[in-house]
Every structure is written in structure tokens, then in C-alpha cells.
Amino acid sequence: MTRTRPVDDGLFVEGDDGPSLLASSCRACGTTTFPRQQSCPKCTRMDMEDRLLPRRGTLWSFTVQGFRPKSPYAGPKDFTPYGVGYVELPGAVIVEAILTGNDPQRLRIGDPMELVVVPFREDDDGTQVLTYAFSPVQSA
Amino acid sequence: MDVAIVGIGIHPFGRHEGVSGRAQGAYAARAALKDAGLEWADIQFAFGGSHAAGTADSLVSELGLTGIPFINVSNGCATGGSALLSADNAIRSGAYELGMVIGFDKHPRGAFNADPAAVGLPAWYGETGLMLTTQFFGMKAQRYLHTHGISTSMLAKVAAKAYHNGSLNPHAWRRVPLTEEEILSSAMLSHPLTQYMFCSPGEGGVALVLCRADRARRYTDTPVYLRSAVLRTRRFGSFEVFSPWLALERADSPSVDAARAAFELAGVAPGDVDVAQVQDTEAGAEICHMAECGLCEDGEQEKLLRTGATGIGGSLPVNTDGGCIANGEPIGASALRQVYENVLQLRGAAAGRQVPADPTVAFSHVYGAPGVSACAVLTR
Ligand SMILES: [Zn+2]
Numbered sequence: 001m002t003r004t005r006p007v008d009d010g011l012f013v014e015g016d017d018g019p020s021l022l023a024s025s026c027r028a029c030g031t032t033t034f035p036r037q038q039s040c041p042k043c044t045r046m047d048m049e050d051r052l053l054p055r056r057g058t059l060w061s062f063t064v065q066g067f068r069p070k071s072p073y074a075g076p077k078d079f080t081p082y083g084v085g086y087v088e089l090p091g092a093v094i095v096e097a098i099l100t101g102n103d104p105q106r107l108r109i110g111d112p113m114e115l116v117v118v119p120f121r122e123d124d125d126g127t128q129v130l131t132y133a134f135s136p137v138q139s140a
Numbered sequence: 141m142d143v144a145i146v147g148i149g150i151h152p153f154g155r156h157e158g159v160s161g162r163a164q165g166a167y168a169a170r171a172a173l174k175d176a177g178l179e180w181a182d183i184q185f186a187f188g189g190s191h192a193a194g195t196a197d198s199l200v201s202e203l204g205l206t207g208i209p210f211i212n213v214s215n216g217c218a219t220g221g222s223a224l225l226s227a228d229n230a231i232r233s234g235a236y237e238l239g240m241v242i243g244f245d246k247h248p249r250g251a252f253n254a255d256p257a258a259v260g261l262p263a264w265y266g267e268t269g270l271m272l273t274t275q276f277f278g279m280k281a282q283r284y285l286h287t288h289g290i291s292t293s294m295l296a297k298v299a300a301k302a303y304h305n306g307s308l309n310p311h312a313w314r315r316v317p318l319t320e321e322e323i324l325s326s327a328m329l330s331h332p333l334t335q336y337m338f339c340s341p342g343e344g345g346v347a348l349v350l351c352r353a354d355r356a357r358r359y360t361d362t363p364v365y366l367r368s369a370v371l372r373t374r375r376f377g378s379f380e381v382f383s384p385w386l387a388l389e390r391a392d393s394p395s396v397d398a399a400r401a402a403f404e405l406a407g408v409a410p411g412d413v414d415v416a417q418v419q420d421t422e423a424g425a426e427i428c429h430m431a432e433c434g435l436c437e438d439g440e441q442e443k444l445l446r447t448g449a450t451g452i453g454g455s456l457p458v459n460t461d462g463g464c465i466a467n468g469e470p471i472g473a474s475a476l477r478q479v480y481e482n483v484l485q486l487r488g489a490a491a492g493r494q495v496p497a498d499p500t501v502a503f504s505h506v507y508g509a510p511g512v513s514a515c516a517v518l519t520r
Contacts (some may be wrong), residue, residue, distance in 0.1 A: 072267055
């Protein structure tokens with residue numbers, strides 16, 4: 001079996017019913033931040049607690065990264081353009097993410113999206129590095 | 141104490157093999173002194189900066205060791221704007237009578253890369269390929285065009301205007317006009333933005349000599365007055381470059397805040413502006429920033445672009461020197477290039493790209509990471 005690791009330990013958790021992004025919530029004013037941080041950018045207090053973000057939301061904006069970024073990008077040597085977007089998670093935040101699709105003709109602002117965890121690259125020892133992404137919700 | 145700009149100097153923008161960024165800064169400084177009929181020994185203070193080409197205060201080795209206070213300014217894309225407002229304060233306070241601001245830079249080819257830790261972001265944000273200014277511009281343009289019903293083809297109109305204006309500007313980098321078709325069919329870098337809609341990191345230098353307004357005519361017959369120079373950073377809820385997340389509530393951008401404050405301080409209305417230079421890191425930015433700076437309503441840009449209103453002969457000429465798209469973006473010099481162009485326009489000395497009918501009010505605006513904007517209002 002392929003070994004895996006998250007690109008960052010404090011970024012997401014995988015539960016029985018799927019992954020969730022880890023965020024902070026301000027006890028004083030209710031503001032949510034992603035990723036977690038120790039102070040509130042809205043009310044300036046330092047009284048944050050962990051929360052999980054909703055898994056589903058709607059596409060707020062998007063682009064497609066058409067060229068291989070310079071360092072510190074650490075993606076695969078063979079570059080494939082990837083989608084990037086902001087997804088509005090109701091009652092929480094608008095989160096920036098890689099998108100699973102890279103065809104701009106198939107992305108529309110307002111589309112329903114859901115969180116997935118995807119392999120992003122391999123370490124030298126073959127360990128798969130995982131990150132989060134958003135994928136169009138498959139209509140049932 | 142009001143402030144006037146009495147000398148301007150520029151080193152051509154572009155790529156200059158074997159010429160350091162510092163040398164380009166020193167060249168611009170000497171040109172500005174010559175323009176004002178002054179010597180370096182007359183200058184009482186200086187503010188200056190570059191992002192990637194060395195420390196500005198080291199220019200005294202070339203310009204002369206006169207012992208003046210020379211303060212390095214480092215504020216990303218707002219470096220030049222920050223130097224300008226610092227000099228404005230130094231003279232307006234009465235502390236000094238005559239000083240200089242200098243901005244220069246020299247960047248390697250290709251898109252800027254950024255260090256997440258330097259702006260308080262986690263390493264994964266850079267590693268997974270989310271930390272690119274180009275993506276932000278793509279997503280901001282995408283959202284803005286969608287929200288305000290502006291056609292994607294307007295992006296090509298903005299860029300074509302930039303290359304046209306650049307072709308009329310002897311110190312521009314890109315001086316060959318491009319058609320809208322050529323712009324739209326160039327490589328798609330960050331949908332909906334193509335290669336020729338973007339500016340490139342480049343090289344160049346600009347210097348300005350500023351003095352007490354009541355002494356301005358000692359140095360020039362055509363003084364231009366600095367009515368305001370303002371800097372603002374982002375507020376909670378604004379949509380900024382390098383943001384892993386945004387709040388659900390929207391706030392005005394720092395460009396809106398800085399422009400509003402600059403107009404208020406100057407005592408002029410956006411509608412009084414005869415010529416404007418706004419940050420056009422790419423074509424979408426010019427469209428967004430025109431509205432953010434109060435120069436038009438959201439969504440009005442399409443009509444303005446289709447009727448040529450933002451061209452040199454139009455009712456609201458924007459980026460008359462070709463902007464960042466035709467000049468490239470040497471970060472430390474970029475905001476001062478805009479002021480240089482506005483001074484030329486107000487002097488009536490912009491030759492082939494002169495805005496007609498004796499412009500009297502000029503506005504300039506920069507925006508950059510991680511959410512900072514600087515604006516300035518000039519009058520004759
Ligand atoms: Zn709070």
C-alpha cells in the first residue's frame with residue numbers, strides 16, 4: 001500500500017463521512033479564519049477555538065494556473081495546468097483551493113462544490129503527499 | 141506648507157544587460173537634478189527604495205557623500221508611493237525645503253515568486269501552488285467581470301491601448317502596438333488573462349525633486365503641485381492578493397480607501413481628473429481600479445472602453461505612458477513612473493502622447509501585496 005502524508009498536519013482531518021478543513025473561530029465575535037490562527041483579524045482579540053469548516057459550498061471565483069510556478073511551488077516535475085478557485089462555505093469563510101478540474105469552460109461561478117483530499121506530489125521515498133481540493137458536486 | 145515637484149528624471153524601463161538597478165536609480169537622480177537646475181549638494185533629504193536591486197541610500201556613493209538623511213523605504217508595490225508621502229510630510233511639516241525621492245529596480249525574468257513566511261503565511265500555501273499574484277489577478281478579474289456584466293474582450297481592449305500608448309513613449313519597454321486578436325490569442329496564463337494582458341517584472345529608475353511650493357519658481361517655470369499622497373492597507377473583509385481565505389462580508393479595498401482619502405485631502409473630486417495612471421499589473425486590474433478609485437461606476441468600463449474614453453484623446457485618459465503593461469514593473473520605480481508621467485502631462489511636455497486641452501488635475505494609484513495601495517493627486 002502507498003504511504004501517504006498530509007502536506008501540513010494542521011490543515012484538514014479525515015473523518016468517517018469525509019474530510020474537513022481545520023479553522024479557527026473567535027469566541028468573542030464569531031469570526032472564522034482559515035487556516036487556524038491565534039488572533040482574530042476582525043476584533044483583534046486572542047481568544048480563538050478550533051472548528052471544522054462545512055464541506056460543501058459554491059464556487060465564488062476561479063482561474064486556471066497555466067504555467068509551472070517558481071519555487072516555493074513543489075508540485076510534480078511534469079506540469080499540468082490546475083484549477084484554482086475560491087469556494088464560499090456558508091456560515092464560515094470563502095476558502096481558496098486547488099480545483100480538481102482545469103477546464104475553464106466547465107467551471108461557473110455559483111457551481112456547487114465539495115471538499116476532497118487529493119494526492120499532490122510524491123516525496124523522494126515514494127510517500128504520497130496529500131492536500132485539499134474542491135470538486136464539482138456530482139449530481140445524484 | 142504646500143509641496144511642489146520641480147524636477148523629474150527617468151531611466152528607460154525594460155531590460156538593460158549589464159546595467160545595475162542602482163545605476164539606473166543614480167541615472168534618474170542626476171536627470172531629475174538637471175531638470176530642476178540643481179546639484180546633489182543642494183538636496184537636503186532623500187527617501188528611496190528598491191525591492192530587489194539593493195539599498196537606495198547606498199546611491200550616495202555615486203551621487204556624493206553630503207551627509208544628508210537618506211531613508212530607505214521598502215513597501216512592495218507601494219515603495220515609490222511611500223517614499224513620496226514621506227517626502228511630502230518632510231516638506232509639509234516645515235522640517236525641510238528641498239528633497240528627493242528615488243525608486244529603481246531590476247528583477248529576473250518570469251512571474252514574481254514569493255516567500256510565504258515573509259508575509260505570515262504557512263509553507264503549504266506556497267508549496268501547493270496557491271501563492272501567485274497572477275492567480276489573484278485572474279480570479280479578481282473573473283469575479284469582477286461576472287458580477288458587473290463586462291465582456292472578456294474588454295481585457296484585450298485595455299492591453300491594446302497600453303501597447304499603443306507605449307509605442308508613443310520613448311522610455312517604455314514595449315513599444316510595438318499589438319492587436320486585440322494578438323492579445324487574446326497569446327498563451328493563457330491565468331484564465332481569463334493571457335500573456336499579453338500581463339505586465340512583466342522589469343527594470344528602470346525614477347527620481348523626483350520636491351520643494352516648498354512657495355520656492356518652486358526658483359527651479360522651474362512649470363511647477364506641479366503635490367496636493368496629496370496617501371497610503372492605506374487592507375481592512376477586514378477586503379479581497380486581497382495572497383489570501384488563503386476571505387471573510388463572507390466584503391469591505392472596500394485599500395485602493396478605494398486610499399483614493400478617497402487622496403481626493404479629500406487634495407480638495408478635488410474624481411470627476412475633476414484630466415489624466416489618470418492606475419495600477420495595471422494586468423488588464424483586469426485597470427478595469428477594477430478605475431472604479432475602485434472613483435473614476436467611474438462599476439460596470440461603466442465597457443462603455444468607456446468601447447468609445448475610446450480612456451484613450452489619450454478621450455474624456456478620461458488612463459495610463460497614458462502605457463502603464464505597467466507597456467513599461468513592465470520594476471517594483472521600486474513603478475509608482476514614481478506614474479507620477480513622472482503625470483508631471484509631464486501637466487507640464488504639457490508629453491509630446492506624442494500629450495493629453496489635449498491643457499490638463500490641470502492628475503491622479504495616480506498603485507496596488508500591491510499583501511493589500512496595500514498608494515495614491516497621489518497633482519495639479520498645475
Ligand atoms: Zn473576533
